[in-house]
Amino acid sequence: MSNFFRNEIKDLAPYKPGRPIEDVKREYGLDKVVKLASNENPIGCSKKAKEALRKAAKNLAIYPDGNATLLKEAFAKKFNISVDEVLPSSGADEMIDTIAKTFIDKEDEVIMADVTFPRYIATTKMMGGIPKIVPLKDYTYDLDSMLKAITKRTKLIWICNPNNPTGTMITEEEIVKFLDQVPENVVVVYDEAYREYVTRDDFTRDSVKLVRKYPNVLAMRTLSKAYGLAGIRVGYTISNKEIIENLNKVRGPFNVNSLGQAAAIGALEDDDFVKEIYELNLEGKKYLYDELKKMDLSFPPTETNHIYLDVKKDAQEVFIEMQKKGVIIRPMGGTFIRVSIGTMEENKFFIKTLKEVLGKDVEEALA
Ligand SMILES: Cc1ncc(COP(=O)(O)O)c(C=O)c1O
CATH class of the missing domain: 3.40.640.10 (Type I PLP-dependent aspartate aminotransferase-like (Major domain))
Structure with missing residues (x-):
């Protein structure tokens, strides 16, 4: 069967989307799960x-x-x-x-x-x-x-x-x-x-x-x-x-x-809806910048609805630990995660959870 499929697709992997909320709820028995993994619009649509x-x-x-x-x-x-x-x-x-x-x-x-x-x-x-x-x-x-x-x-x-x-x-x-x-x-x-x-x-x-x-x-x-x-x-x-x-x-x-x-x-x-999400994103971005800086975490300035963040720990580990606490983010390579900017409530929950997961490291960074 090795010649059955086109040569070009041999090394391809299926696209790995952000994990669905229901999956994570089921796996960890959680009632509340926030998804900040796919740069979606946190207030829905018009x-x-x-x-x-x-x-x-x-x-x-x-x-x-x-x-x-x-x-x-x-x-x-x-x-x-x-x-x-x-x-x-x-x-x-x-x-x-x-x-x-x-x-x-x-x-x-x-x-x-x-x-x-x-x-x-x-x-x-x-x-x-x-x-x-x-x-x-x-x-x-x-x-x-x-x-x-x-x-x-x-x-x-x-x-x-x-x-x-x-x-x-x-x-x-x-x-x-x-x-x-x-x-x-x-x-x-x-x-x-x-x-x-x-x-x-x-x-x-x-x-x-x-x-x-x-x-x-x-x-x-x-x-x-x-x-x-x-x-x-x-x-x-x-x-x-x-x-x-x-x-x-x-x-x-x-x-x-x-x-x-x-x-x-x-x-x-x-257009009013797009304006509303722009403003909300900006407010969330400012909040996250402040909090992440306080945690001494570095990130490039973003012009999007997501932040690429160096968590100074294995990103995959941080992804799993955050998931257990009800926050889905996206692990990128090495120590980088990507987090979507959500509603203010979601952003606060993300920061709280990130602090818990990075715990000791953050305290050390703040010391
Ligand atoms: C840069 C970029 N291009 C294209 C897409 C695909 O978007 P769509 O949902 O329209 O397929 C995405 C989705 O995340 C994206 O980030």
Whole structure:
């Protein structure tokens, strides 16, 4: 059977999502479990999305609109683009897959950071591409080294801005300088899943400008984070007409289901909801920064809804111990964990639990 499966998937591991709340409750016999492991929206989603969902749920026997016409129109109106410049997907996850299938040939070199969203490397390998890994510098994308990694065989570059898991960002000036130097035959995927959380003024607020200026750029976004629709799976990608047409050939025929389409249209109408989550995230971030600094723990500044934290202990151990006390976080490599910013109540529970788990170390650090 060893030749049964494609060679390219031999070394792949299934994606490991944050542990579900119910699993942890059952395993440890807990009543209260807080999940801060998947950068979800702690206050849910807009009422407008829920209303739209209720209406759409009345008829599930009919296939969704395979073209997602109304949703494309909603994106077009909101972002001042044409319907030909946007393609919705079943979460950004599906689009990462579609992009890989559309562009990456066997033996193509594909550039990405070492600590970034894991689906970039998985889908690259799936297509038989060769990942070229460029280490982060100060937890941040090192664009100069990425430029140096480009060869004649480079096909695509994955850029996550701001980055998951480190939360760091690159400025508009930096990305423009970078794109100016990337050859036009190299595709650049600009994943801005966390764009709505960015506080800094020097961030590229309007990536449509990049897409219009550079014919090799795709801006990929999601409604899973600030819009709170992770459960229903809607993402979207903005690029030029030719790229969108080609992605459209590769995606699944009904890739965004009818509930997803309806909920997304509702959610897009509610800017106040996104403002509310932005403010809550900022408040939570300030609280967590203060508390973590008091504990003498270090972390890079985040422009997202999560913090990449050095707990100075084996992250896997800390993950297990926190879970036993009802907090699910994400262990990263070595001594780093990633924690999502939750409601203030959740943030406080996280800090209390982290103090308990790190206990002695923290006291020593404070001494
Ligand atoms: C950087 C980044 N890109 C893409 C995704 C996938 O998001 P979606 O839920 O839209 O599939 C995530 C999810 O965590 C992410 O962090």
